[in-house]
Amino acid sequence: MSEDLNKLALKYALINAFQYGGTPNSKAVTGKIMAELPEVRKQAKDVILAVEEAINQISKMSNKDIENKLKEIYPEYFVEKPKEKEAPKVLPPLEGAEIGKVVTRLPPEPNGYPHIGHGMSFYFNYYYAKKYDGKVILRFDDTNPKKEKLEYYDAIKQDLKWLKITWDEECNMSDDMELYYKYALDLIDMGKAYVCNCDAEYVSKLRYESKDCPCVSNSVQDNLSLWKEMETAEEGKYSLRLKGDMASKNTVMRDPTMLRVVDHPHPIQGDKYRIWPVYDFACAIEDSVLGVTHVLRSNEFALRIELQDYIRGLLNLRNPKIIEYSRFTVKGAPTSKRLIRPLIEEHVVSGWDDPRLVTIRGLKRRGITPEAIHMVAEEIGLSKSEPEIDWSLIESLNRKVIDSTSDRYYFVPDPKSLEVIDASYQTIQLKRHPDFDRGFRxxxxxxxxYISGNDFVSITKGQILRLKDLFNIIIIDTSTNLIKAMHTDEKTSKDELSKIKKIQWVSDKNVKVSVIVPGILYEGENINPNSLTTINGYGEEGIANLKEGDIVQFERFGFVRVDKIDPSGVTVILTHK
Known part of the structure; x- marks a missing residue:
């Protein structure tokens, strides 16, 4: 029994030391032994002696030695036990979907960088195509030459790849201009479209009053002649309008414009074309000719469905299944390129990748992961309500993704000096991560x-503190800006240790760290002037070996993403707590 008791005492003492650091708690170790071997309760003295012997043996070991010894005598401890996982959110089945026949599209307009709303829409369309073993088409909706820029085509593809969203085919709407012209002429020949030369203000007035435009009475031949003139006409003189219903309650149906003259070079087509289709006309045609079976999009396009179905009906084109969900907003952040662009132009934010923005690039720079964006989409789902996403949801889902992969480091903001006059020069090992398999640093x-300014101001002479994961100290002088302390060798039990204040520290072998802290950009309708702040401090020296883009956790501070490393130090962005 004595040999078994000694082994058991060593086992639980090692576990206690490995889990909590410092000297093992003799009461906790004794309790574990008696719980496993109730019969030894009558031999309490033997148990206490065995525990004391084990603790004495361990007190001479380094952290690494403790880990190795524990692996030697109790390897089962290091076998990860399966955790009960929370059932993931699942998107509902896709109405009318057949395995192998689903075709969806990703339809970005290359007039800016995508934001989280686009990302979630991309994910919905990608998810269902893959779920049903179908096809995803990346289609650039680029029929507005004045807004499209070449840089955005590649930027959007880069963002999609970062989001881990792939596609099977790629095309540009602007490559199908001749097809749009063919269908436009078909509508003229049918007597379903006419060329209008009225000015925009007059057209708007007639729509408001539900009155026909005089041009609606043009003959087919007149419209064909005017169409020919459109090729060289000045911008704004002519437009091709669909004969809809000027009395319709859906104002979109009141003889909408289908094509118009745009006197501006296109980033891909150059000056080859001057007559450009509006979105509804081009989209109605493309969704059919590309074989798209399902369109998942926000309900801001709800009024357009009737018009696009009508266009397809006239041209004998097939209608896709439209599935709508409410447009997403994020509390305190603009989710529209129309709102983001002026913020950039007016230097309110630094660019499309400003970490206060919910652009894909801003989220990436902040340290939000593609998986977290997928999880947000699944959490919100195809909601019909108007969901305002709170940052806390994004952060909690992102934390689930990065916590298990983020190495831990020490950082102290607003650093103040501390001298432990009898501390020895040495190299210690700290856990790289709570997961012991990740090793030590x-x-x-x-x-x-160095300790943080907040800890510095609360310290008093004679106070006993613990430098986290290191040793206890007693404060002997607080009369200057340099606090002096002595190392205390007094053994500390687990219970006593829990009552001692633990403070974060870094040694004088450190690196300067600047933490950019993004906050809420808008407070109501007003710009928050304090939405971006910087905290300066010192981090442990290993931080200098990180790479741009690495996500780590500064213990007791938060998760951060490395933004820049240069000779002056390291700049990181606070992802979240």
């Missing part, structure tokens, strides 16, 4: 340390 210490 080396930290070099001397008698010089």
């Amino acid at each position: 080396d930290v070099h210490i001397t008698d010089k340390f």
